[in-house]
Amino acid sequence: xxxxxxxxxxxxxxxxxxxxxxxxxxxxxxxxxxxxxxxxxxxxxxxxxxxxxxxxxxxxxxxxxxxxxxxxxxxxxxxxxxxxxxxxxxxxxxxxxxxxxxxxxxxxxxx
Amino acid sequence: xxxxxxxxxxxxxxxxxxxxxxxxxxxxxxxxxxxxxxxxxxxxxxxxxxxxxxxxxxxxxxxxxxxxxxxxxxxxxxxxxxxxxxxxxxxxxxxxxxxxxxxxxxxxxxxxxx
Numbered sequence: 001x002x003x004x005x006x007x008x009x010x011x012x013x014x015x016x017x018x019x020x021x022x023x024x025x026x027x028x029x030x031x032x033x034x035x036x037x038x039x040x041x042x043x044x045x046x047x048x049x050x051x052x053x054x055x056x057x058x059x060x061x062x063x064x065x066x067x068x069x070x071x072x073x074x075x076x077x078x079x080x081x082x083x084x085x086x087x088x089x090x091x092x093x094x095x096x097x098x099x100x101x102x103x104x105x106x107x108x109x110x111x
Numbered sequence: 112x113x114x115x116x117x118x119x120x121x122x123x124x125x126x127x128x129x130x131x132x133x134x135x136x137x138x139x140x141x142x143x144x145x146x147x148x149x150x151x152x153x154x155x156x157x158x159x160x161x162x163x164x165x166x167x168x169x170x171x172x173x174x175x176x177x178x179x180x181x182x183x184x185x186x187x188x189x190x191x192x193x194x195x196x197x198x199x200x201x202x203x204x205x206x207x208x209x210x211x212x213x214x215x216x217x218x219x220x221x222x223x224x225x
Contacts, residue, residue, distance in 0.1 A: 045213035098167050101154040
């Protein structure tokens with residue numbers, strides 16, 4: 001399977017703490033994207049990092065990409081209860097038009 | 112609000128039946144993608160259309176079919192439904208043809224097959 005894997009599967013933290021989620025993939029990529037999904041709702045795009053980028057920031061989000069290790073991480077700083085959601089990485093590579101999603105990390109931020 | 116609309120929100124039907132899910136992409140987006148999300152399989156890409164033509168196929172069963180119309184809305188047809196087809200079905204859209212850009216997801220249709 002070309003599906004990516006997120007780690008951990010579930011993460012529970014206190015408000016104000018930082019949350020780090022990792023993602024691994026198996027193929028070469030053009031870009032890697034992170035999405036967020038509130039329970040049973042549609043996915044919301046968070047950030048896209050291209051294969052020639054190593055780090056990207058957006059507000060409280062920081063994404064890193066290590067193509068040699070085929071891995072990425074998403075850091076959410078100063079977490080809030082509203083950040084509680086599932087987070088998915090998705091990669092796109094080569095001539096393949098589709099995005100391949102990982103299984104997601106369920107983040108719970110306790111107030 | 113992503114700008115992608117899906118109808119209906121919920122659908123309950125029986126095994127063996129056929130249903131049609133509808134998706135309207137964001138204004139200006141030419142690509143429409145269909146995904147199935149279930150607890151055991153996760154988020155699976157089904158099929159992509161670009162400007163009316165099929166562009167990529169994923170794990171779509173032969174009992175399922177889709178099309179994109181001239182006004183760019185898309186329909187996903189699921190036939191001979193089985194219990195295992197119960198899932199959330201998402202539609203997404205993007206301006207271009209591939210995964211170079213972000214995809215904008217609709218709120219999904221929850222299909223329950225009894």
